[in-house]
Amino acid sequence: MNHLAYLDAGSGSLIVQAVVGGIAGVAVAAKLYWRRLVSRFRRQPTDQS
Amino acid sequence: MAIPDLGRSTRPAPLDVDPRPEPGSFRDPANRIFHAGDDVLRALDRTAAAHWRALAASSFFPPLLAAGKVCGTEELPPGSPLRDLPTRPASSDWATVLRHERVPFVSHPYEWSFAMVRDAALLHLEILRAAMSAGFTTKDGSAYNLQWRGTDPIFIDVGSFIPLRDGEPWAGYRQFCQTLLYPLMLGAHLGLAFQPWLRAQIDGIDPEQMGPLFRGTRRLLPGVLTHVHLHGSVQRRSAATSTADVRAQLRDAGYTRELALATVRGLEKLVRRLDHQPPSTHWVDYQQTCGYSGDDRAGKERFVAAALAVADRRRLVLDLGANDGRYARLAARHADYVVAVEQDPAVVDRLYRTLRGEGERRVLPLVMDLADPSPGGGWRGVERASFAARASADTVLALALVHHLAIGRNVPLPEVVACLAGFAAPGGRLVVEFVHPDDPMAARLLANKPDGLFPDYRRDAFEALLAGHGTVEERLELPSGTRTLYRVAFS
Numbered sequence: 001m002n003h004l005a006y007l008d009a010g011s012g013s014l015i016v017q018a019v020v021g022g023i024a025g026v027a028v029a030a031k032l033y034w035r036r037l038v039s040r041f042r043r044q045p046t047d048q049s
Numbered sequence: 050m051a052i053p054d055l056g057r058s059t060r061p062a063p064l065d066v067d068p069r070p071e072p073g074s075f076r077d078p079a080n081r082i083f084h085a086g087d088d089v090l091r092a093l094d095r096t097a098a099a100h101w102r103a104l105a106a107s108s109f110f111p112p113l114l115a116a117g118k119v120c121g122t123e124e125l126p127p128g129s130p131l132r133d134l135p136t137r138p139a140s141s142d143w144a145t146v147l148r149h150e151r152v153p154f155v156s157h158p159y160e161w162s163f164a165m166v167r168d169a170a171l172l173h174l175e176i177l178r179a180a181m182s183a184g185f186t187t188k189d190g191s192a193y194n195l196q197w198r199g200t201d202p203i204f205i206d207v208g209s210f211i212p213l214r215d216g217e218p219w220a221g222y223r224q225f226c227q228t229l230l231y232p233l234m235l236g237a238h239l240g241l242a243f244q245p246w247l248r249a250q251i252d253g254i255d256p257e258q259m260g261p262l263f264r265g266t267r268r269l270l271p272g273v274l275t276h277v278h279l280h281g282s283v284q285r286r287s288a289a290t291s292t293a294d295v296r297a298q299l300r301d302a303g304y305t306r307e308l309a310l311a312t313v314r315g316l317e318k319l320v321r322r323l324d325h326q327p328p329s330t331h332w333v334d335y336q337q338t339c340g341y342s343g344d345d346r347a348g349k350e351r352f353v354a355a356a357l358a359v360a361d362r363r364r365l366v367l368d369l370g371a372n373d374g375r376y377a378r379l380a381a382r383h384a385d386y387v388v389a390v391e392q393d394p395a396v397v398d399r400l401y402r403t404l405r406g407e408g409e410r411r412v413l414p415l416v417m418d419l420a421d422p423s424p425g426g427g428w429r430g431v432e433r434a435s436f437a438a439r440a441s442a443d444t445v446l447a448l449a450l451v452h453h454l455a456i457g458r459n460v461p462l463p464e465v466v467a468c469l470a471g472f473a474a475p476g477g478r479l480v481v482e483f484v485h486p487d488d489p490m491a492a493r494l495l496a497n498k499p500d501g502l503f504p505d506y507r508r509d510a511f512e513a514l515l516a517g518h519g520t521v522e523e524r525l526e527l528p529s530g531t532r533t534l535y536r537v538a539f540s
């Protein structure tokens with residue numbers, strides 16, 4: 001994907017940076033987690049069928 | 050973008066030495082460092098070369114270069130013989146080659162004092178902030194991106210700059226925490242020395258290792274809740290998601306360059322708050338308590354100054370057991386560069402701050418126990434060169450040190466002399482002080498050990514050992530009669 005990044009930046013380390021970036025950043029992190037949650041609920045019915 | 054010529058009076062003709070890949074530069078395959086004689090070269094692949102050109106044309110990079118905050122860099126003209134560097138198997142030729150200023154003495158973060166790590170961290174963040182504002186970022190954030198020109202930190206990893214894609218957090222944040230921020234937290238919050246941690250782990254300190262040290266009310270110390278605990282737990286919970294997915298999710302959630310900049314500014318503010326003076330030890334007051342008479346001191350200074358003045362090569366002086374740097378400063382008047390080695394982190398921290406305050410830019414103070422010097426580290430033990438592999442000085446100063454090693458640490462006297470002689474380059478000199486067994490300072494050390502443990506700690510035995518390694522050119526017994534200075538030349 002990102003061929004410039006030879007280094008594993010760490011998934012958690014990327015997310016945490018949003019949180020330490022102030023209120024706007026916390027909102028971004030919250031949105032990220034909210035979307036993950038929503039997409040999990042959306043996926044579930046299809047998973048069971 | 051000229052390269053300051055750091056004391057390089059005679060440069061070997063191009064490629065009279067085969068270019069040697071730097072063992073510490075393999076991690077990012079886009080570029081590779083080579084040494085060719087005195088030249089430090091950076092070979093770039095096609096993408097890295099494009100980034101370099103964008104960097105050289107950017108608004109932020111040339112001013113940093115001019116201010117000496119980034120190591121001197123110029124692109125070699127096509128056709129330069131230095132551009133002919135070996136490539137990796139199965140990869141195309143390097144697209145271009147840069148020549149860098151030679152760092153006068155390469156050091157590792159575990160050899161730096163608290164204030165040095167702090168200043169290095171601040172420089173890294175300052176450069177990152179400038180880069181981000183101009184649409185660039187750095188690929189990594191390691192303490193190993195920094196080196197020293199005396200007491201000035203410099204950013205050396207020119208290959209680290211890449212264009213910033215909007216919506217991307219800093220890829221180097223984790224490395225920054227592990228190799229710069231956490232060491233500073235250990236010092237400022239807990240009063241612990243960070244050097245052993247960094248020396249033992251090339252990737253620095255993991256959030257998981259920090260967590261248990263910051264339980265209870267310590268969670269509330271500046272930066273701890275977010276950069277340590279939250280970082281650790283998000284890392285644990287995100288382990289299954291790839292960084293590519295997380296990047297995409299962050300971008301979709303509205304992460305912006307302004308947020309990335311806010312994070313960097315937040316880190317800068319935090320690092321500024323993390324101030325700490327390592328606790329005083331008895332060595333901090335050594336110059337007041339050392340028991341030299343005024344005559345002794347004057348005689349010693351004259352002897353050392355004369356020894357430095359006769360040297361025909363004066364690129365590097367090593368001052369071993371430098372304490373408050375009195376002789377390192379003296380040496381800096383005669384040599385291009387002085388590395389002042391001292392075991393006591395509090396003494397080194399104070400020396401660094403004073404030298405910086407004085408504007409002394411040619412002395413590099415380092416924390417190291419000479420009875421346990423930095424070993425080789427990283428991959429195959431060569432990625433980070435050992436102190437022995439780096440130390441090759443035109444003049445070695447070992448003043449009031451031998452008794453600490455021979456009596457204090459039980460190192461056999463022949464070993465001590467061989468070690469000191471080994472730090473001198475061929476044609477170099479050793480200026481060494483022998484503290485006689487009846488001197489009050491030596492007697493104090495001897496009193497802590499069983500009688501008769503050091504039968505060969507005698508002046509005649511010491512002189513015979515010196516003569517076995519080189520030519521004793523000068524000898525001076527100090528007026529008090531319990532210390533003798535020697536100047537030894539090696540062929």
Ligand SMILES: C[S@@+](CC[C@H](N)C(=O)[O-])C[C@H]1O[C@@H](n2cnc3c(N)ncnc32)[C@H](O)[C@@H]1O
Pocket residue numbers: 332335339369370371372373375376390391392393396417418419420421447448449450453454
């Ligand atoms: C007696 S003072 C001499 C200071 C200075 N060289 C002079 O002549 O005035 C000895 C210094 O050597 C340092 N020292 C002692 N053992 C050492 C070791 N194993 N490695 C590095 N430094 C050491 C001490 O911390 C102290 O600052």
